[in-house]
Amino acid sequence: MAQPILNVRGLVKRFGGLLATDHVDLTVQPGEIHALIGPNGAGKTTLISQLMGELKPNEGTVELAGQSLDALPTARRVGLGLARTFQITCLLPDYTVLDNIALAVQVRQGHSFRFWKNVRSDRSLRDEASTFLTGTGLEPRENELVANLSHGEQKQLELAIALATQPRLLLLDEPMAGLGHAESQQMIKTLRGLKNQVSMLLVEHDMDAVFALADRISVLVYGRVIASGSVDEIRQNPEVRTAYLGEGDELC
Numbered sequence: 001m002a003q004p005i006l007n008v009r010g011l012v013k014r015f016g017g018l019l020a021t022d023h024v025d026l027t028v029q030p031g032e033i034h035a036l037i038g039p040n041g042a043g044k045t046t047l048i049s050q051l052m053g054e055l056k057p058n059e060g061t062v063e064l065a066g067q068s069l070d071a072l073p074t075a076r077r078v079g080l081g082l083a084r085t086f087q088i089t090c091l092l093p094d095y096t097v098l099d100n101i102a103l104a105v106q107v108r109q110g111h112s113f114r115f116w117k118n119v120r121s122d123r124s125l126r127d128e129a130s131t132f133l134t135g136t137g138l139e140p141r142e143n144e145l146v147a148n149l150s151h152g153e154q155k156q157l158e159l160a161i162a163l164a165t166q167p168r169l170l171l172l173d174e175p176m177a178g179l180g181h182a183e184s185q186q187m188i189k190t191l192r193g194l195k196n197q198v199s200m201l202l203v204e205h206d207m208d209a210v211f212a213l214a215d216r217i218s219v220l221v222y223g224r225v226i227a228s229g230s231v232d233e234i235r236q237n238p239e240v241r242t243a244y245l246g247e248g249d250e251l252c
């Protein structure tokens with residue numbers, strides 16, 4: 001098997017007496033969409049924050065394409081190809097769609113936020129930024145202020161911003177959260193279209209989306225990975241049904 005793009009071994013995060021992640025082992029293969037599911041409070045967001053270097057683990061190791069990230073701050077991890085989206089969108093509301101993406105392009109190019117006036121005047125920066133709108137459905141909205149976007153459009157924009165850093169691995173924290181049916185379908189289509197471009201770790205509660213997108217699924221309960229496997233293996237796993245859904249519930 002190819003070298004995993006992400007290799008997590010024995011990752012632990014304690015908050016006082018609470019084990020938010022409990023010796024988590026996880027791999028994401030190149031080109032894979034690996035879904036991470038689990039009940040509220042299972043530790044999914046905590047795990048993503050540890051991968052990004054926003055939270056320091058108590059134990060364990062994280063490698064991106066064979067390179068250890070353990071001693072690296074978040075900015076270096078982004079430089080090596082990690083990007084995340086957030087459960088609650090994190091955008092600049094008084095700037096346009098294109099401004100928000102151009103800023104991410106500029107940061108990737110190594111410029112500091114202090115020079116960000118260029119974002120509104122630099123033609124090549126704006127041209128490059130607009131390429132990340134392709135397939136998001138936001139193309140006609142590039143000059144709209146973020147504050148005027150729907151929730152679904154903001155989620156699409158957040159994804160475009162993450163892509164503008166040209167990641168090798170995208171960590172998606174509930175991209176479907178708060179979306180209506182049509183918006184969820186658009187997001188599924190967008191993510192499917194990205195599959196050959198970037199590997200993904202997809203944290204998601206919407207099981208229709210998970211089953212539509214995932215190559216493999218890992219199930220986190222009380223900080224522990226209780227199962228990992230193909231969609232069919234996870235659908236049929238009795239421990240997953242009991243721990244995650246409750247006895248007798250259908251996993252779909």
Ligand SMILES: Nc1ncnc2c1ncn2[C@@H]1O[C@H](COP(=O)(O)OP(=O)(O)OP(=O)(O)O)[C@@H](O)[C@H]1O
Pocket residue numbers: 015018020038039040041042043044045046047087
């Ligand atoms: N900064 C923190 N300080 C103390 N406890 C925390 C902190 N962050 C998270 N926790 C706790 O760690 C556990 C895991 O939380 P986390 O947000 O990672 O779960 P989650 O699986 O992402 O949940 P959800 O699906 O609701 O987003 C929870 O019990 C939460 O209350």
